[in-house]
Amino acid sequence: MSDLAIEASQLVKKFPAKPGTGDKPSEGGSAPPPKRKLFPFGKKEPNAMFTAVDGVDLQIQRGEIFGLLGPNGAGKSTTIRMLCTLLEPTSGTARVNGFDVVRQANDVRRSLGTVLAGERSIYWKLSGRENLEYFAALYHIPPAIAKKRVEELLERMEIKDRANELVEKYSTGMRQRIAIAKALLARPPILLLDEPTLGLDPQAARNLRELIAQLKREGHTILLTTHYMEEADQLSDRIGIIDTGKVIALDTPEGLKRRIDQQEIIRLEVIGWQEYIGDKLRALSEVSNLVARKQGEADLWEVNMQSNNSRAVLPKLVENIGQNGTRLVNMNIVKPSLEDVFIHLTGKALRD
Amino acid sequence: MEATLSPQSLGKPGLASDLRAFWAIVNREWTIFKRYPSWIIALLIWPLIFPMMYILTARALSGVDGSGMTVFTQTTGATNYIGYIVIGTTVWMWQNIVLWDVGFALRNEQMRGTLESNWLSPTWRFSYLLGHTGPQIITMTTFILITAVEFGLIFGVRLNGNPWLALLIMLASIPAIYGLGFAFASIVITAKEAHTFVFLVRGLVMIFCGITFPVSLLPGWMQSIAEWMPQTYMIHGMRSAAFANASFADLLPDLKALLLFGAFWLTLGYLLFNWMERRARQTGAIGQY
Amino acid sequence: MEITALSQPTVAAQLRALWIIAKKDWKVFWRYPLNAVSHVFQPIIWVTPVYFMGKAFSTNGQALGFAQYSGTGDYMSYVLLGTALSNFILTVFWGMGFALKEDMDAGVLESNWLTPVSRLHILVGRTLTSLLTTTITSLIMLAVSALLFGFRPTGNVVAAILTAIPMLIGLYGFGFAFAGIVLLMREANTLVDVSSFLVQGFSGANFPVKSLPYWLIPVSLMLPLTYGFDAVRGFLLKTSTLFPLNVEVTILIVFMFVMLWFGAWIFNRIERKVRTLGTLGQH
Numbered sequence: 001m002s003d004l005a006i007e008a009s010q011l012v013k014k015f016p017a018k019p020g021t022g023d024k025p026s027e028g029g030s031a032p033p034p035k036r037k038l039f040p041f042g043k044k045e046p047n048a049m050f051t052a053v054d055g056v057d058l059q060i061q062r063g064e065i066f067g068l069l070g071p072n073g074a075g076k077s078t079t080i081r082m083l084c085t086l087l088e089p090t091s092g093t094a095r096v097n098g099f100d101v102v103r104q105a106n107d108v109r110r111s112l113g114t115v116l117a118g119e120r121s122i123y124w125k126l127s128g129r130e131n132l133e134y135f136a137a138l139y140h141i142p143p144a145i146a147k148k149r150v151e152e153l154l155e156r157m158e159i160k161d162r163a164n165e166l167v168e169k170y171s172t173g174m175r176q177r178i179a180i181a182k183a184l185l186a187r188p189p190i191l192l193l194d195e196p197t198l199g200l201d202p203q204a205a206r207n208l209r210e211l212i213a214q215l216k217r218e219g220h221t222i223l224l225t226t227h228y229m230e231e232a233d234q235l236s237d238r239i240g241i242i243d244t245g246k247v248i249a250l251d252t253p254e255g256l257k258r259r260i261d262q263q264e265i266i267r268l269e270v271i272g273w274q275e276y277i278g279d280k281l282r283a284l285s286e287v288s289n290l291v292a293r294k295q296g297e298a299d300l301w302e303v304n305m306q307s308n309n310s311r312a313v314l315p316k317l318v319e320n321i322g323q324n325g326t327r328l329v330n331m332n333i334v335k336p337s338l339e340d341v342f343i344h345l346t347g348k349a350l351r352d
Numbered sequence: 353m354e355a356t357l358s359p360q361s362l363g364k365p366g367l368a369s370d371l372r373a374f375w376a377i378v379n380r381e382w383t384i385f386k387r388y389p390s391w392i393i394a395l396l397i398w399p400l401i402f403p404m405m406y407i408l409t410a411r412a413l414s415g416v417d418g419s420g421m422t423v424f425t426q427t428t429g430a431t432n433y434i435g436y437i438v439i440g441t442t443v444w445m446w447q448n449i450v451l452w453d454v455g456f457a458l459r460n461e462q463m464r465g466t467l468e469s470n471w472l473s474p475t476w477r478f479s480y481l482l483g484h485t486g487p488q489i490i491t492m493t494t495f496i497l498i499t500a501v502e503f504g505l506i507f508g509v510r511l512n513g514n515p516w517l518a519l520l521i522m523l524a525s526i527p528a529i530y531g532l533g534f535a536f537a538s539i540v541i542t543a544k545e546a547h548t549f550v551f552l553v554r555g556l557v558m559i560f561c562g563i564t565f566p567v568s569l570l571p572g573w574m575q576s577i578a579e580w581m582p583q584t585y586m587i588h589g590m591r592s593a594a595f596a597n598a599s600f601a602d603l604l605p606d607l608k609a610l611l612l613f614g615a616f617w618l619t620l621g622y623l624l625f626n627w628m629e630r631r632a633r634q635t636g637a638i639g640q641y
Numbered sequence: 642m643e644i645t646a647l648s649q650p651t652v653a654a655q656l657r658a659l660w661i662i663a664k665k666d667w668k669v670f671w672r673y674p675l676n677a678v679s680h681v682f683q684p685i686i687w688v689t690p691v692y693f694m695g696k697a698f699s700t701n702g703q704a705l706g707f708a709q710y711s712g713t714g715d716y717m718s719y720v721l722l723g724t725a726l727s728n729f730i731l732t733v734f735w736g737m738g739f740a741l742k743e744d745m746d747a748g749v750l751e752s753n754w755l756t757p758v759s760r761l762h763i764l765v766g767r768t769l770t771s772l773l774t775t776t777i778t779s780l781i782m783l784a785v786s787a788l789l790f791g792f793r794p795t796g797n798v799v800a801a802i803l804t805a806i807p808m809l810i811g812l813y814g815f816g817f818a819f820a821g822i823v824l825l826m827r828e829a830n831t832l833v834d835v836s837s838f839l840v841q842g843f844s845g846a847n848f849p850v851k852s853l854p855y856w857l858i859p860v861s862l863m864l865p866l867t868y869g870f871d872a873v874r875g876f877l878l879k880t881s882t883l884f885p886l887n888v889e890v891t892i893l894i895v896f897m898f899v900m901l902w903f904g905a906w907i908f909n910r911i912e913r914k915v916r917t918l919g920t921l922g923q924h
Contacts, residue, residue: 122466133376419706
């Protein structure tokens, strides 16, 4: 019996692509511009494949919280769906709780509690309690135990006083709590949480993170996906950074940050940033991974860069900014965060 | 064998829990159904007004002096034109409702987002379709009873035959009608304009199965097609049993046909379901819409 | 720094908006090819059992019983014309309110409604497309049915078309009011289903109103559409009509004006109510 809660080996998932979005560029250059059709019947194009997950390896220890961190479209949801048996991998293998996800799918399902798409995963025309009772039966929990368990979870999620109201009347936070209670019903050893705090207000998100930490203390293994770096940093024992279908780094949060430890992060706030300044600064040897992002409507930009010698860089910064209408508003030199690790590894920002 | 670790899983697989899961699905559908109030009106009104339109047409066709009706009686052999029409239209409505209810069972869940969370559980997946038919059969039985009562009371339609045999025909029809629903449910999950398929299938029943006319009036090639549709035998069998005082022996051909078709459609429905389920795991169709 | 709004409400702009809405609906309609084909063939499917039932009452292709009510033994032409006109009933009942509801469900309604184009304008724009697409599908349906069942219009085509126009316009006017009601209700399916079915029936789509039991005839007489169906058939098929043709045409014209005004008025009131109730965003 393996003591790995989840192990995945070279997981690959390819989907038939929508026309024009496949992996390979289409033959013969770009398609002709679409004619203005009076009767626009859909036309079928030859099937290209789109690789969502491109060889992911994971080894998740029992009792740990593992964070899968990456931007939207990186392949996090697809990976989770393969692990919980909703999707079959195109190639590669995965075992959850020692069971193969393809050949022992039902055993895998018994071992998992999963939260995907939070509030849409429960029945709005049923009450919170009815939802939990229903799913308890689907997970083969004997009725006497199920009853107690449902009450226990309603209490723990603080929904007991509204448990008999229809879910359609709940707030998003409450619906998410029911979804989580649903995942915990059969007391599964392993939990998969796909973007659990997405759409929650800060207090609710905070409470949920507290709960996740508690669940770990109770012995659950948790795999969670997120694109919030603070969340991954705060909760995870280890983090896998995933981008364009591949795990590009896997380590503890500290370990990851230490990778660019020799680097410092220079954070600037600039008004009227222009590309040529970025090009000039990138040309400097002490500067790497410069990323500039516009903040909101006004011409305010956040510019991040990594430097191994900020002392040498600063005067050159000041020299280049402060001309042609560009103004430096704020500057900070900080220790690297996970986001910076991400930028370091991929050259792009985590949030786009 | 599962690892012993804390926490300990609470699930206990086995036949009892499979049955309980099935019951939970039936219960869930029934509960949700009751919470959409418009069903009451639908259930009371449609049994009456749908056949009515054809009955009124028949009255118009029979003329001021009723001479048209003599022609009808000669052509159809039916003395009770109201009963004749009501049976045809009711069978049509039954199939129609099953196509919408059972046919869209999975797709509706997919659109809501709950199909995925059901799929994540270790319950046998065909139960979701089977469980759906539970409440459906109850509502349809009510529908048919209401029809019988309404036409019995308002129009004085009286049975001329053995009601148990009529019931037998109905029971024998269940596998075919619901099997078709299962097949449908699996196909429409990824179909873009799924409702047009319902229109198509119920349209075929409307054209070929003799809902308001005898199949013998159809040109030969259309009759051949009608012979392949279970609803034809349903209508014929019900009319014979309810209004032509048919005996069990008279009804045997219809019963045999119905059971054969039933076996076919149930098997096909199950196979299509498995095919769809496997395909969805490969393309991820379950979660998307 | 001041921001100058670009929106200029002029008549030309309103008309352009109407045109854009109509164009969008046209494109969307044909993007569901199965649905478009279904629009043509559904009426034919529904007419088929009527055809065969008619045959069960006919000798030598003539429905003599029917002739006693209508003045013609040609039952199919009678029914086909009724079916072609019924298409518009279906489109109005299902199309107007549910087009709005679909938008609502897809979240698009609010973005459409946040634009300064008058809400009624939006409905009118959709009406144009709907009229056009339904006319096309009805004509195709008639052509196909003529091949299958036989259609013999022996009367005055122009007069028939001219008569249909005020009826259709009035019908769409009614559609505005109906759309408002559909907006107000959460579950409008049953209402639309039942009422469109009953209206079709009682307007005489499938049988002469005269053949109804005497206590049901008043229901038909109250429906303006009854006179429309009757008059169009009177002109095109030379059937005997309930009232003299010029009386029926006058009724239709009055109906048209009344409905246009009434429908718009109801719609505006309901729309305002929906805004105060805040129903717009929920579904």
